[in-house]
Amino acid sequence: MAAGAPRIFVSHLAGVAVFDPNGDQVGRVRDLVVMLRVGRRPPRLLGLVVELSTRRRIFLPMTRVTSIESGQVITTGVLNVRRFEQRPTERLVFGELLDRRVKLVETDEEVTVLDLSVQQLPARRDWEIDKVFVRKGGRGGAFRRAKGESLTVEWSAVTGFSLEEQGQGAENLLATFEQLRPADLANVLHHLSPKRRAEVAAALDDDRLADVLEELPEDDQIEILGKLKQERAADVLEAMDPDDAADLLGELPPDEQERLLNLMQPSDAADMRRLMAYEEHTAGGLMTTEPIILRPDATVADALARIRHPDLSPALAAQVYVCRPPDETPTGKYLGTVHFQRLLRDPPYTLVSSMVDEALEALEPDATLPVVAGFFATYDMVAAPVVDDSGSLLGAVTVDDVLDHMLPDDWRETEFHLEDDSGKGVGADGS
Template identity: 75%
Template sequence: MAASAPRVFVSHLAGTAVFDPNGDQVGRVRDVVALLGRRRLPSVLGLVVEVVSRRRVFLPMTRVTGMESGQIITTGVLNIRRFEQRPNEHLVLGELLDRRVTLQETDEQVTVLDVGMHRLPARREWEIDRLFVRKPRRGGGLRGRRGETLTVEWDAVTGFALVEPEQGTANLLATFEQLRPADLANVLHHLSEKRRAEVAAALHDDRLADVLEELPEDDQVEIIGKLKDERAAVVLEAMDPDDAADLLGELPEDERDHLLGLMQPQEAAPVRRLLAYEEGTAGSLMTTDPIVLRPDATVAEALARVRDEDLPAPLASQVYVCRPPDETPTGRYLGVVHFQRLLREAPFVLVGGIVDTGLNPLPPSTSLPALTSYLAAYNIVSAPVVDEGRHLLGAVTVDDVLDHLLPDDWREAVAMGTPLDGAGAAGGGRAGAAGSGGGVLPGPAPEGGRQDG
């Protein structure tokens, strides 16, 4: 690193790639860990790095040798023992951004937009020494002019030690704006319950719905329970019906019925149908929104539907051909057309003429083992579910099957960085990297406290 003691603002670190000395990427930065209160300026202990398995590990700042050009270079290997926050430690992105603090000179409240840290000369230790803040709106109210922004010294403000009842989220959300829903869900899972509720309240309905689908069940129930009932119903409407049904199935019956009553009838209807099926059957696992086409639809129309970027890959693997009506439960089910067959046919060909009728549909009572064998036997990732009258009710996709084959807490295990097979390290603590090679060290940290050197 340059000898001029660089300064970095932490919002620029979010999502930054972390490389080992060999140039191999080992993860991405998700937060910065700081220790407040022991010295005049807070010490930066290290970075929270998310490795490929979505495990969050601790990277001591003493192991950072380069921090420039949108990348971070480390010495040695990363120990992948799961990161656990200790008392008096603060996550800078998760906890300090959007805090309201007081300028000592003017006794004026300001909002923290970013936090700056610098490296101590000739050392690998870092301190927080700057804050980028915004003053209140001028003129008051929503029409007042946006407040002035300025950079101040850390010790020019007070108030970080106080518990703030309502902390903003704008700058935290901006930092993680480009994250995929699964990655943002991982961020939410690691926030405090209070901060998680604040961020969930600030997310747009569709974005929150996507994130909820990726969270462990306990987090889903916690978040939906803290939303106003009307908004909770809107978010449930935005979720895939099968995911909404799974979430509602975790709630007490009276609360579930209340939320269903607040949903739009056309949105609540498929969710009610899914809740009526026995748990662990094809009916309870299916989605009610597969691609349904009439037999007189063309290959060009089918491919246009498959190209929808919001469509999960398993559902895009095949289209279901049915008599009208097109909404589930449909008219009589005729068969499927696989995506590869669509690619081999001319755009004007009618899908009714290329239907695969050899793939027998499943009744909604099909058990999970039978469903798993069906998908494996036919080498497919999606299966049609029909009623006794051969009306298409929905489709079961391989991801839904995996959700139920894995342990109940698999989402939490992945979010917490715990291997599903029980191998590897568990527990908290800080472990510094050891050795001169690169990569990730797959073993538990030494006992006896933080090993940062």
């Protein structure tokens, strides 16, 4: 759903068919999963509960939803078919929020929730509940008629949904730190007790937990991963950057590595095995296997569309790599790199193959860390291609991974001083 598109009332999504990009139906929407926030901030829509033809109910993250229109939901085609399990911080819209008695803030009058509307935030992938459709008078029910005036109000105009601001359960702690960057949330987790750390980690969604794990010290990573169910641990590893996931897997006992790899999607497991074959402090061990790869006949417009993807780090979005098919690592012949600034200087219809930086040499997979660091310093790069002897692109090393391995082992132990909106410091316990 494009930014700025009209809001959707959730009652219209009940039972709606879910399709993959090829037009094949994969299931139907049975509920929506939201995360409540402290105070009167609108809840964030995390995803959909989809019932497959086998009657199994799975979770479809909103990041995997490309369109909601004309009574249908279109996905990216990538589905995790493990059974949906509700987490402590999650609420089901149909199951828990509709037909609920709440109060209007202005008049303190009790009303019944009949419907909620969701809308995608401008220029972002995030979705929120923004409006509440309520009926005054007796309990009417989400799908029943009742006497009394009905009206649509802002989420902030009602009370009775949101989390209480006191309390230190994982749910409240998670809501309090929701706006933190992954590195800052990782710092908070590091200073929590092991019990509380496990509670918060269990409540985070897979993508958020993956981002946070990448920023944690090795011991914390292993501890948290070891307390997750194995199926979920595999999901979180799949959501991590391949190089970070491979580093974490490499610290586990061989039998544990194999169990988790067997639970992962075959393509992700293959990437992990390939990365784990390289020495840790080499270009092959540092690289990610998912840089932006384009064929020679791609245009500047194609390249800019790929760079805009919100999941890309700034380092990976700084350049694209032009290769002959196949265009997944390891690719066909690597032709060269095109820098982001060059893309901005040429017309949208220009072929990327006409502007590659042929003078920039690629790294070999066995290049040592000092060689890689020297390459970045010499050429002022934030990412660099890694190419094997046959001329195939294997991946790309980013500057953040180089720094991670060059800084002292305990650099993550630094206590960052966070400030809230009032200018007061925020401690690791949320106080």
